[in-house]
Amino acid sequence: MDVLRVAACQVNTVVGDLDGNVERILAMLDGAEQAGCDVAVFPELAVPGYPPEDLLLKPGFVADNQQALDAVAKATRSCAAVVGFVDVGHDLYNAAAVCVEGEVVGTYHKRHLPNYSVFDEARYFQPGSGDPFLFDVLGVRVGVSICEDAWNPSGPIAQAASGGAGVVVNLNASPYHAGRLAERERMLATRALDAGAALVYVNQVGGQDELVFDGASLVIDGEGEVVARAPQFVEHLLVADVEVPVPFRKRLLDPRGRPPVEQLPAVVLRGRDGAAPRPALAGDLVASVLAPLEEIYQALVVGTRDYVVKNGFSDVVVGVSGGVDSSLVATIAVDAFGPERVHAVAMPSRYSSDASLADALQLGRSLGIDVQTISIEPAHDALIEMLAPVLARREPNLTEENLQSRVRGVVLMALSNELGWLVLSTGNKSEAAVGFSTLYGDTAGAFAVIKDVPKGLVYELCRARNRRAGRELISEAVLAKAPSAELRPDQRDDQSLPPYEVLDPLITAYVDEDRTRSELEAAGFDAALVEVVVGMVDRAEFKRRQTPPGVRISTKAFGKDRRVPITNRYPG
Amino acid sequence: MDVLRVAACQVNTVVGDLDGNVERILAMLDGAEQAGCDVAVFPELAVPGYPPEDLLLKPGFVADNQQALDAVAKATRSCAAVVGFVDVGHDLYNAAAVCVEGEVVGTYHKRHLPNYSVFDEARYFQPGSGDPFLFDVLGVRVGVSICEDAWNPSGPIAQAASGGAGVVVNLNASPYHAGRLAERERMLATRALDAGAALVYVNQVGGQDELVFDGASLVIDGEGEVVARAPQFVEHLLVADVEVPVPFRKRLLDPRGRPPVEQLPAVVLRGRDGAAPRPALAGDLVASVLAPLEEIYQALVVGTRDYVVKNGFSDVVVGVSGGVDSSLVATIAVDAFGPERVHAVAMPSRYSSDASLADALQLGRSLGIDVQTISIEPAHDALIEMLAPVLARREPNLTEENLQSRVRGVVLMALSNELGWLVLSTGNKSEAAVGFSTLYGDTAGAFAVIKDVPKGLVYELCRARNRRAGRELISEAVLAKAPSAELRPDQRDDQSLPPYEVLDPLITAYVDEDRTRSELEAAGFDAALVEVVVGMVDRAEFKRRQTPPGVRISTKAFGKDRRVPITNRYPG
Numbered sequence A, B: 001m002d003v004l005r006v007a008a009c010q011v012n013t014v015v016g017d018l019d020g021n022v023e024r025i026l027a028m029l030d031g032a033e034q035a036g037c038d039v040a041v042f043p044e045l046a047v048p049g050y051p052p053e054d055l056l057l058k059p060g061f062v063a064d065n066q067q068a069l070d071a072v073a074k075a076t077r078s079c080a081a082v083v084g085f086v087d088v089g090h091d092l093y094n095a096a097a098v099c100v101e102g103e104v105v106g107t108y109h110k111r112h113l114p115n116y117s118v119f120d121e122a123r124y125f126q127p128g129s130g131d132p133f134l135f136d137v138l139g140v141r142v143g144v145s146i147c148e149d150a151w152n153p154s155g156p157i158a159q160a161a162s163g164g165a166g167v168v169v170n171l172n173a174s175p176y177h178a179g180r181l182a183e184r185e186r187m188l189a190t191r192a193l194d195a196g197a198a199l200v201y202v203n204q205v206g207g208q209d210e211l212v213f214d215g216a217s218l219v220i221d222g223e224g225e226v227v228a229r230a231p232q233f234v235e236h237l238l239v240a241d242v243e244v245p246v247p248f249r250k251r252l253l254d255p256r257g258r259p260p261v262e263q264l265p266a267v268v269l270r271g272r273d274g275a276a277p278r279p280a281l282a283g284d285l286v287a288s289v290l291a292p293l294e295e296i297y298q299a300l301v302v303g304t305r306d307y308v309v310k311n312g313f314s315d316v317v318v319g320v321s322g323g324v325d326s327s328l329v330a331t332i333a334v335d336a337f338g339p340e341r342v343h344a345v346a347m348p349s350r351y352s353s354d355a356s357l358a359d360a361l362q363l364g365r366s367l368g369i370d371v372q373t374i375s376i377e378p379a380h381d382a383l384i385e386m387l388a389p390v391l392a393r394r395e396p397n398l399t400e401e402n403l404q405s406r407v408r409g410v411v412l413m414a415l416s417n418e419l420g421w422l423v424l425s426t427g428n429k430s431e432a433a434v435g436f437s438t439l440y441g442d443t444a445g446a447f448a449v450i451k452d453v454p455k456g457l458v459y460e461l462c463r464a465r466n467r468r469a470g471r472e473l474i475s476e477a478v479l480a481k482a483p484s485a486e487l488r489p490d491q492r493d494d495q496s497l498p499p500y501e502v503l504d505p506l507i508t509a510y511v512d513e514d515r516t517r518s519e520l521e522a523a524g525f526d527a528a529l530v531e532v533v534v535g536m537v538d539r540a541e542f543k544r545r546q547t548p549p550g551v552r553i554s555t556k557a558f559g560k561d562r563r564v565p566i567t568n569r570y571p572g
Helices: A018-034 A053-057 A059-075 A147-151 A156-162 A180-195 A292-310 A324-337 A354-367 A377-386 A398-419 A429-434 A455-469 A476-480 A500-512 A517-522 A527-539 B018-034 B053-057 B059-075 B147-151 B156-162 B180-195 B292-310 B324-337 B354-367 B377-386 B398-419 B429-434 B455-469 B476-480 B500-512 B517-522 B527-539
Strands: A002-010 A039-041 A080-088 A092-100 A103-109 A134-137 A140-146 A167-172 A198-203 A205-208 A211-214 A218-220 A226-229 A236-244 A267-269 A278-280 A316-319 A342-346 A370-373 A422-425 B002-010 B039-041 B080-088 B092-100 B103-109 B134-137 B140-146 B167-172 B198-203 B205-208 B211-214 B218-220 B226-229 B236-244 B267-269 B278-280 B316-319 B342-346 B370-373 B422-425
Touching (some): A002 A167, A002 A198, A002 A218, A018 A059, A018 A236, A018 A267, A039 A167, A039 A198, A053 A059, A059 A092, A080 A103, A140 A147, A147 A167, A156 A180, A180 A198, A205 A292, A211 A292, A226 A236, A292 A455, A316 A324, A324 A422, A324 A455, A324 A476, A342 A354, A342 A398, A377 B377, A398 B377, A429 A500, A429 A527, A455 A476, A500 A527, A517 A527, B002 B018, B002 B167, B002 B198, B018 B039, B018 B059, B018 B080, B018 B236, B018 B267, B039 B167, B053 B059, B059 B080, B059 B092, B080 B103, B092 B140, B103 B140, B147 B156, B147 B180, B156 B180, B180 B198, B205 B292, B211 B292, B218 B236, B226 B236, B292 B324, B292 B455, B316 B324, B316 B398, B324 B342, B324 B354, B324 B422, B324 B455, B324 B476, B342 B398, B354 B476, B429 B455, B429 B500, B429 B527, B455 B476, B455 B500, B500 B517, B517 B527
Parallel strands (some): A002 A039, A039 A080, A140 A167, A167 A198, A342 A370, B002 B039, B039 B080, B140 B167, B316 B342, B316 B422, B342 B370
Antiparallel strands (some): A002 A236, A080 A092, A092 A103, A134 A140, A198 A218, A205 A211, A267 A278, B002 B236, B080 B092, B134 B140, B198 B218, B205 B211, B218 B226, B267 B278
16 A cells, blocks of 8 residues: 545635635645645635536636636646636536646546536536546546535446546535535445545535535545544645555655654634634544534534625624524624624614513623614604504504514614624524514515524524533523514514424425425324415515525525425415 | 318416416317317416426425326317426426327427526426327327427427428427517527428416516418417417328318318407406417517516416505606506506605605506605604614715615505505616615515616606507606606716616626626726626625516526626626
C-alpha cells in the first residue's frame, strides 16, 4: 500500500460571486499545497455557486464562469484541483475540471441529474455520457463523480473502479435535512466497499436562500471505513492520507518529505464578509457528528446568518411576543450575529397580557439584546375608527385580529426601512401548514427562520439550547404556558387548532408524506380531524406563496420543495 | 377522398376537480356524438387538469385520476374519445387514452417532455418510447401526439404519418403568451404539410394560477390549410369534416346520414361555476383571431376571472388611486365579473391631489361601480406618532412613504377579511421589475392582474379598451397625466425612474432576454442607466417572491417562469 494525500476543500461560496468564489477556492488550494496534498477537491459548481438557478440561462454568466475557472486553473501548481463549474458544449453540463500546473487537463460531466424535490437540474443541463472519466496522479488512477452520481450503485463510482481507479472523488452540493448525514455516510461506505476504492466526498457548506449545506465532507477508504470527516456547518480544509492498494499503483509515489497529517499546522480561513478569520483544522481528524437537535439548531443559525450576510445586511430585528416561537428566533439570531446586531421589539395591544410583555423583556435581558416597546394601540384604534362603516359587527372578529397583526407588520417594516435591519419572521411549520397566521402581519419579513420547524420541535430546540447554555436562556415560563396569539381576550391556539402533539404528526403525514384523506383515515387519524386540517392546509396555499424563504430542515419544506397549485379542487 | 368528422373539445378544466372535469368532458362528448363525430379530442391532462404540479406526487391522486378516466371511457359510444390523463406503469406518464364503446382501447405516452420556462414535466413523468401509436376509426388510421411532441419536426407526428396515419390528433395545454398563436399555427401548418396528414390540434382554455390558456383549437388539412379554428379564450366544441386521402382509407366510411357541419345546431355549454350557459358554435367555421391588444386584454380578463371563480370567490376589491394602473385593473375586473361584483376604494392621504380623487370617483361612475372613500390619515398619523422615537428625521422619507402604502394594504385586507372580497393588486411589470412598490403595501392582494404588463402596454390596453367602448371608459385625464405614486408632495415616477419609454425596452432586454450588463451596453443602452436599472431589478427579487400570482402574457413572466436566486452577487 502507498499513500495519496487528498484535501477535501469544504468552502462556503456565494451564488453569482465569481470573483469571490475564485478567491476562496484559491485560498483553500494554497492551504492544500502547503499541506503537501496531491489532489484537492472542491464542491459541485463551486465556481458559480450552487444552485445558480436561472442565472444559467444567461449565456454571459456561463461565459464568465468559464473565465473564472480558467483563473483557478492558471493558479494550480503540482497539487491537482478538481473544481465544479458549468461547462458548455452543444449544451450546458454540470461539470468538474481537473486542473494541474496551470491548465485544465480534463473535464467530467455529471451523469445523473436530479430533477425532484428542490432540484431542477434537467431544466439546465444535459447529462454526460461515455466511458468512465479517470485521471492519473503520481501513478494513482483517480475517478471523478458529482453528487447524484454516487447514489446509483452501478453508476460512475463503480464504473471508475472497474476502470482501475484506486480513489474516486465526489463533488457535492448536498442540501441539509435532518437525518441526511447518517443516510449519506451509509450509502458512501457501501459504495466504497463495493468499488474497493477510496472515496473523497466533498460537500459545500453554508446557506443559500432556503437551502443550507452542512459540509461534513468525508474520506472513506476502500474498506468502507471513515478515515476523516470535516465538521458540520463550517468551512474546513480536510487533509487525509489515503492508502492506495498496490495493484492500482503505476509508479512509486513521491513522498516530498511531507510531515504526517496529524502534525500539519492549522490553515487560517478568512471569515465570510468581514467576520473574524477562523482556523481550519488540518489533519486526519474524524470530527464528531452533532447531536440531532444541535445539528438542526446549527442549520438554522448558519442558514439565517448566510442569508443576511450574503445579501449585504448586518443587523436583524425580531418582533418578540413573549411566546416560544419568537423567543427561539431571537435566540438563534443572537447565536448567528451576536447580541449587538439583534434588535427586538415588543408590540403589545389591548389583549396582550402583562405576563407576555414581562416574558419578552426577560428574554431581552437573558440574551443581552435591547427590547424596544411600541404599543400598537394608536394605529389599532385609528384603523377601527376608519373602518367603522365597514366593520358591521362591533365585537372583535377575525378582521380585527388580523388588523393587530398587520399593524405589527407595518411597525417592523418601518424599523427595517429606517434602520436597515432585516426583519426575521417567527412563524413555525405547523402554523404555516394550516395558515394560522396573518398575511402581511406576522408573516411579514425577509427571512422566516423556523418556517420548516414544527411546533413540537420548536419546544425541543428551546430546551436543548437551554441545556447547552446551562441556564434558562428561554425561560421555563415561556415554555410552560399555553400557546396564544393574544389577538382577543383569553385566546389560546387550542381554541382554533388541535393540540400540536396531535396536529404535527397529521401535518407530517399529509404534507411531507403526500397521503390522501382516505389514506390518513386508514392510518388511524380521526376522520373529522383529517377533514378540518386537510382543508386548512389546502386553503392556506395562497398565503404560503407570499411568505419569505426560510431554512429547509426537512425533506419537504414549504418552498421550491413543494409545488402545489393554489387553484386546486382535489379534496386532499 | 373520404371524410372523417372530428371534434376538438376545447374545455375549461380545474386542476384537481376530477368529478367536475369528467362531467365537463362527458357533456362535450355528448355534443360531439350528437353532431355525428367519429373522433372527439380533449386537451392534455384533461382529467386531472393542467398543470397538476405536485399533486402528481400523491399516489392517491393518480389512482383517483385513473378511476375518473374509467368513468369517461365507460360513457363512450361509437365516437372515439381521445382524452388526456396520467397513466401509471413503472413510472408516471403524461398520457392520452383512446376510448370507444365503453372501453379504453389504447394509451399513448407523451414522448417529448418540456422542462423549461414554466414547465417541469421531467419532475413527474417518464417519456414514452417505441413505435408510433396509431388506432383505426372506420378504416382511417389516426395517430396521437401530445403538445411538445408536435414541435419536433421528426417526432411523433412525422412518425405517425410514416406509419400510415391520415389524421394525427394533438392534445395540448399550451399556455398563452402574446404572439403565441401565429407561431403555433405556422408550426402546425408546416408539420401537417410535411406529414401529408390532417392535424386536429386541441388546446385547453381558461386560467390556472398564473397561466392562462387561449384555446384557439385548430383543424388543419394535409395541405397545411386551416379548415377550422375555435375562438380564443372560451369553451368550444369545434366540429369539422376532414378529407382523408384515399391511400390511407381501408374501407368506406360510414356516412351515418349526418347533416353537413354548417347545419349543426349549437350545443349549449353550462357556464363555469354558476355563470350563464353559453352556446358553442358547431360547424366548420374558422373563427377570426383577436387583434393583438384585444387578445392580451382577453387573456387578462379570463385569467383573472378563473382565478377568482375557481378559488370559490365571487367579488373583488380594487384600491383605485386615479392612476392608470388601478383604472385598468378595475376595468378588467368589470369585464370579468360585471360591475356589481367589483368594489373600489379610494384611500387618499395628505399628499393625494384633488384631481386624483376626482379621477378615481369618475372611473367609478364610468364603470358603474361603487367607490368608497376611506382616508388613511388617522392611521398614518398614529403610526408616525408611534414611530417618532425611531424616525429620527422628521421630514418624510422612504420609511414614511412606505407607511402610507402599507396602511392602504391593511385597509384593503380588512375589507377582504370582513366582506369576503378578493383583493386585486395593481402593480405593472415595469414596477415589479425595478421594485418600485411597497411590499405588503401596494403589492398586497390575492391576484396581481397586470404584473406581466409593462407600463407602456398598460397605456395601450387602456386606449384600446376605450376605442372598443367608443367612449372614455378610462378618462383621457388619467391617460394624459404624469404617473405618480403620490407618497410625497409633487412626487412623479420620473424622479425615481427613467421614463417608461426608456425603461421598458431595457427591462425586456435584461429580464425577458437574459442579457448581461456588458451585452446591454453593446446593444446601445446607456451605461449609467444599465448600472442603475440592473441593480434595481436584482435587488427587488426578494419583493417579487412575496407578491401574488398574476396572468402571464409574456415569454418570461415573474413567477415560475423566472427562477433566479435572491442571494445572488452576479452583477448582472
